[in-house]
Amino acid sequence: MTAKSEPIKATVWMIGTMLSFSLMAVSGRELATSLNTFEIMLYRSIIGFLIVLIIGYFAKTLSEIKGGRLGLHLFRNLAHFSGQNLWFLAVAYIPFSQLFALEFSTPVWVALLAPLFLGEVLTKQRVLAVILGFAGVLIVARPDINQFDFAIIAAVACAICFAGSMMATKKLTSDQSITCILFWLTLMQLAMGLVATGFMGTITFPEGVNIIWIMIVGIGGLTAHFCITNALALAPAIVVIPLDFMRLPLISVIGFLAYGEAFELPILVGAGVIFIAILLNLKAEKQRQSG
Numbered sequence: 001m002t003a004k005s006e007p008i009k010a011t012v013w014m015i016g017t018m019l020s021f022s023l024m025a026v027s028g029r030e031l032a033t034s035l036n037t038f039e040i041m042l043y044r045s046i047i048g049f050l051i052v053l054i055i056g057y058f059a060k061t062l063s064e065i066k067g068g069r070l071g072l073h074l075f076r077n078l079a080h081f082s083g084q085n086l087w088f089l090a091v092a093y094i095p096f097s098q099l100f101a102l103e104f105s106t107p108v109w110v111a112l113l114a115p116l117f118l119g120e121v122l123t124k125q126r127v128l129a130v131i132l133g134f135a136g137v138l139i140v141a142r143p144d145i146n147q148f149d150f151a152i153i154a155a156v157a158c159a160i161c162f163a164g165s166m167m168a169t170k171k172l173t174s175d176q177s178i179t180c181i182l183f184w185l186t187l188m189q190l191a192m193g194l195v196a197t198g199f200m201g202t203i204t205f206p207e208g209v210n211i212i213w214i215m216i217v218g219i220g221g222l223t224a225h226f227c228i229t230n231a232l233a234l235a236p237a238i239v240v241i242p243l244d245f246m247r248l249p250l251i252s253v254i255g256f257l258a259y260g261e262a263f264e265l266p267i268l269v270g271a272g273v274i275f276i277a278i279l280l281n282l283k284a285e286k287q288r289q290s291g
Contacts, residue, residue, distance in 0.1 A: 047218025108133025
């Protein structure tokens with residue numbers, strides 16, 4: 001840990017991340033009976049786009065928006081749009097704790113795919129992290145070869161999509177500001193949402209309490225990424241990423257109190273195995289950077 005590291009402040013930002021993701025999960029489940037995932041993503045992007053423009057205007061950062069690297073922005077947002085749709089699909093059908101545990105495998109998929117897309121070396125430690133990560137995924141998912149569970153497949157697929165988005169973000173942050181990345185994220189995904197909902201044939205407009213849930217999804221999506229970005233700026237990933245795992249007990253309690261979801265031992269065990277895999281991967285990354 002460097003002298004500049006501020007883990008206490010990073011922890012505060014991660015609490016914001018945990019609350020944002022948890023509120024999004026509850027909102028996504030409440031909206032699932034009225035709106036399809038494409039509609040949820042469309043409204044989320046509209047709200048997010050307006051927020052980015054307003055904050056960018058007052059913060060005087062709109063000039064940071066660049067038109068270069070649009071191909072990479074498009075890849076990132078296709079991956080993220082697909083992953084987020086799969087996430088909203090899964091949240092309606094499987095326990096919160098199971099979805100979050102499977103989502104936590106994203107860094108494991110990054111470790112596996114980074115050598116292909118980022119040219120990074122797949123070391124022995126990373127191989128071990130990937131193997132452990134897959135083992136954790138299998139423990140959490142508990143696949144039944146006799147029954148196809150589309151919600152579990154969606155949850156695993158969303159983690160893979162998020163891994164692709166994360167790798168693209170890693171490349172973009174080398175010369176693109178947060179305002180620029182969020183601008184293209186919300187604008188491109190707004191367009192994708194319009195195309196997807198148009199393909200479905202109809203667009204349902206939220207009414208009553210659903211307007212509040214939509215606002216929470218739109219604001220929560222931005223605040224979650226803003227909080228985790230600030231946390232990573234204040235402390236190393238090896239400190240921040242494990243803090244993100246605190247989402248699991250929080251969302252498990254919310255699932256139990258609000259929806260009567262049971263605390264399942266295999267989910268906790270599998271999440272623990274994934275957690276160990278991520279720590280191994282973070283340790284390998286730290287050694288690579290120090291070397």
